[in-house]
Amino acid sequence: MTESTPGRRRGHELENAIFEATLEELSEVGYANLRMESVAARARAGKASLYKRWPSRAHLVRAAVRHRGATRDMPFAPTGDVRADLERVMHRIAAFQEGPDGEAIRGYVGELTAASDGEELRDDIERPRVRMVTEIFEAGIAAGVLRPEALTPRLVNLAPSLMTHYFLTRGEPAPQEVVDEILDMVVMPLIAEPGRG
Amino acid sequence: MTESTPGRRRGHELENAIFEATLEELSEVGYANLRMESVAARARAGKASLYKRWPSRAHLVRAAVRHRGATRDMPFAPTGDVRADLERVMHRIAAFQEGPDGEAIRGYVGELTAASDGEELRDDIERPRVRMVTEIFEAGIAAGVLRPEALTPRLVNLAPSLMTHYFLTRGEPAPQEVVDEILDMVVMPLIAEPGRG
DNA sequence: CATTTAGTGAACGTTGCGTTCACTATCAAG
């Protein structure tokens, strides 16, 4: 922590400051209004330092989000109560969407093209979700309350996809009632072992 | 049709020319790269004429898409074969997404905020879909192949939502295999009368 | 024909882009 009055930072110290500035700007003004100049000013850095590292706003944002993801690790232990576990994951997704990650996703979507090199940011955000839901499903199958055939990408991704769809088209994370509806009318009926839970 | 060499158009004639130019630009360069100046040039109009009518790119695009919607009407007659009917609707959605409507949705999403006045464009695009799927469901219920409880907004919107989610996160409409998966693994199992189709 | 209405096109100041450059702080080697 050689900070206090940083005469001039470099390397990772500077990089982290830029990431933090980026995430704060994202939260405050959103992706569409994110200005490289504002990020630079907020990080007390020169624009050149940004462009030296990332060729575009999209790259910067992606790096910042990925950095944040690496920072806050989020272990998830399934309890065996599948519905409750899924609800927890969905709440976690909603919490993400309210912060800089949500804005990043929105920006990513806005700039996406069929030809776009995309993939990366989406994967960064999708992968941990898939991991969590897969664990939940596996626990449910082990407990005999979930149909083994439910463990398929389409169904594992279903709840997260519907959360994302809501967020993207409404501008805010799905409220509790929507979470309940998704679980009770769509997801659980598809995956639950008939005659149980 | 008083066109040919329009010395100077006004009113609806000019407006339509602007809409057409907007839709063409949308298709060609996408929402993110849509320039007011290009639209004006393409329509052989002054920028002032655009700003006199619509305060922003978002408003212009919305008006153009709505105009297009009003123009091409699209009757849809359910055959009673629910799966086939739904597949037809999904193909229709995919076709939309490949044109200017897809770009408009993408742009709308990119600029959306929780505080945003949104609603309108989403409704314009969602409403006809809901209408079509509702008709399909009603026909299926009448034919006894669909559970009457399936006629609920969440389930009516399910297939369109998943199409939209795919398009937004991948940058291109869902391919046939994804359409099939959505129908066979998600939608049909939820709505079909048990023991039938 | 005279008047009102509406569109044109060029110019304007502004903002943010992405780049460049002279300067300077930091670091590692001798």
Place this chain on the structure above:
DNA sequence: CTTGATAGTGAACGCAACGTTCACTAAATG
């Protein structure tokens, strides 16, 4: 401790598009 290489700063640049303004002109009205 000095010296040179490395990396960051901040101001300036030209550019593109913004959204606005204005003098001019074509079309519609009567």
